[in-house]
Amino acid sequence: MITTPDTRMPLCKGVDIEEASIARLQRWLQDARFTATDLAECYLERTRRLNSVLKAVIELNPDALDIARARDAERGRGFIRGPLHGIPFLVKDNIATKDKMQTTAGSSMLIGAKVPEDAQVVKMLREAGAVLLGHANMSEWASMRATYYSEAYSSRGGQGRNPYNLAENPGGSSSGPAGAVASNMCAFSLGTETDSSVILPADRNGVVGIKPTVGLTSREGVIPESHNLDTVGVFGRTVSDATVVFEAICQPPRELVSQVVGQGALKNARFGMPWKRIWEKASWDSSAKTQYQALQALIGRIRAAGAEVINVEIPSAEEVVPIDGGWDWDYPSKIGHPEQSEFTVYLAGLIVNPNNIRSLEDITQYNIEHTDKEGGVPGTHPAWPTGQDSFDKSQASKGIEDETYKSALNYIHRKARDEGIDAALKYDGKPLDGLLVPVQADGGVAMQIAAQAGYPMITIPVDVENDGVPFGLAIIQTAFKDDKLIKYGAAIEAVVGGRPRPHFRNIHADNWNYVGVPPEEAGPTA
Incomplete structure (x- = not known):
């Protein structure tokens, strides 16, 4: 007999913490409504209820409650490390933690291996007082071992699922961190991106994803893919949540939380909408009709809030993006x-x-x-x-x-930067405040261009498709203009009015979520 998991969020000492922001959780901790230990236990119980079907968490930290108790003891002495003191989080399984857990990139071959120290971003979050609940599942080896595979699957963690519709692709490779935040298994999480692995799962799981400028967050202690493209990013249920975490892991430190403002910031802002091969593709694709119409309606509301939104072009788009606008998985x-x-x-x-x-x-x-x-x-x-x-x-x-x-790298940098994003951001002699792009409706093209450039990107949840899977609107900027993404991402979030909650359709789904180009002959399967 199949047992349907309990999808209700457990109360934390009588307090409903579902969808609660980090700031609100911190206020409740300060008011002694519950302790950090109570909060960690609540999220762990949520994970126990849902993870058997979602497979978002690959391993729980046996020391999580001890860490939470230590943060409670500090609070009792009047020592508060900052806004993340006592706040529970997860990290993708390719981000090293020197504790009783494994760091395996989802592969069983590294079970039992021990790392010499925490990844730098983990070290910084521990110092900020956050409570590490465990490691999140991922597409094994960060989706880089095969050209056709089941997204969000790892030999250690199994097939990860989308909490909105478990039969649909949750996006990869940071599927676990995004899905865990979306389903309230933690307050925030860390993922990694080489080519869309933060932005896509954030978008498909209805959460905010910040993919920083490459080099702004440390990659020390992260299982590598490409030193030219890798970056550690953040998942949160709101821009504010993602920003307070991003600020904690930036090197050198940057003041970012002050950029989180309301929709009034849109007055006199100027944005570009790259048309050829991006919005153009979204307008053509009948399967993306719901997304295109919803995003165009949102653009109208952004204009109504006082922003100017202009059609612009990425000069290299026709050269580097296939005519069908598809994502180049190879x-x-x-x-x-x-x-x-x-x-x-x-x-x-x-x-x-x-x-x-x-x-x-x-x-x-x-x-x-x-x-x-x-x-x-x-x-x-x-x-x-x-x-x-x-x-x-x-x-x-x-x-x-x-x-x-080197020639290939120089080529993609030139086409994505000088002849790409930077060129599009220069309109009528004045720099634009960002490029507004769909994340999924264009086949993933905008994400890939930002990844090739090493430039920052943020995605904001907007609505859900007919299949129940979320989609959003993203902003791209040039290098180290991450603060602008946060400012205008928060303003657009205020216009949207909040993210849709997961509804766990097809909760007993057992399908594979294949991505890439199918082989002509796959051969027998196990």
């Missing part, structure tokens, strides 16, 4: 990442490594030898019909930044 292999050398550096730093995984060659060999669970051979596991073909390509390149690699 992009990572074309510029030669993940780089074997980076894997080697990270893996060499492990102080315990039971399976002696030291290089990309070791990873691919392990997957082949354990293909029933890890799908190293094409057609032997349903999650990976093409096996590990992206790893194979990367291994063949030897992770060498040769002239071909």
Whole structure:
């Protein structure tokens, strides 16, 4: 008999904390409505009720309640570390934590491995007083091991689900962190992005996602994919929540919370709407009709709030974006990442490594030898019909930044930056306050351009599609203008009026969520 999980949010000492902001949770803690220990227990109970179907959390921290008690003791002595004191969070399973948990990028081959220290972003959040509840599930190896695979699946965590409709793709690779925040398993979470892995799951899970300028948050202690593109990002249920966390992990420190303002900030703001290959694609696509109409209606409300919204062009769009506006899933292999050398550096730093995984060659060999669970051979596991073909390509390149690699990197930077976002932001001799773009209705193109540029992006939940899956509006800016994204993201959020809550459709779904280009012959599956 299938048991339907209890989707009600447990009360915290009689207080309904569902959808509560970090600021409100902090006020309740200060007013002694409950303690940090009570709050952690409430979120842990929520996880116990839902995670059997959502698979958003890969491992709970056995020390979480001890950490919460320590924060309570500090509060009792009058010592408050800041706005995150006692606030529970999760991190993606490729962000290292030196404790009793594993850091495995979702792969069973790293179970038992021990890292030498916390990732820098984790260290900073611990110092800020936040309470680490555990590791969140993810697309194994951050979606980079194959060209066709089941998004949000990992051999350790299983098939992650979308809390709005469990039969639909939750987006990847930071699916677990986004889904956990969306379903109120934690107050906030950290994810990572190389190419859309923060923005897409944020959008499809109805939460705010901030993907910072590359280099603004530390990647130290994060299992790498590309040092040219990787960044640690933040998930929150509101812009304010995501911002207070982002401020805590920025290096060097930046004052960002003061940028969270109301819709009055839209008066006299100037935004661009990149048309060719982006909004154009959204207007053509009949499957995106609901999104396009809702987003255009929101643009009208943004104008009514006093902003100017102008159609602009990304000069390189017709050159770098296919005519169908589709997302190029083979992009990572074309510029030669993940780089074997980076894997080697990270893996060499492990102080315990039971399976002696030291290089990309070791990873691919392990997957082949354990293909029933890890799908190293094409057609032997349903999650990976093409096996590990992206790893194979990367291994063949030897992770060498040769002239071909450097030429490709220079090309995408030039097309995404000088002839892309930066050009579009210069309109009529004055810089625009941001580029407004759909996240999903254009096939993911805008996200990819921002990722290639290494530029910041924020997405704001707007509504849900006919299938119940959320979608939103995003803003893109140039490098290190993250503060502008926060200012105008908060203003647009105020116009929207709040995010839709999850409704857990198809709660017993057991399908795979394939993405990429299907192989002509997938072969037998396990």
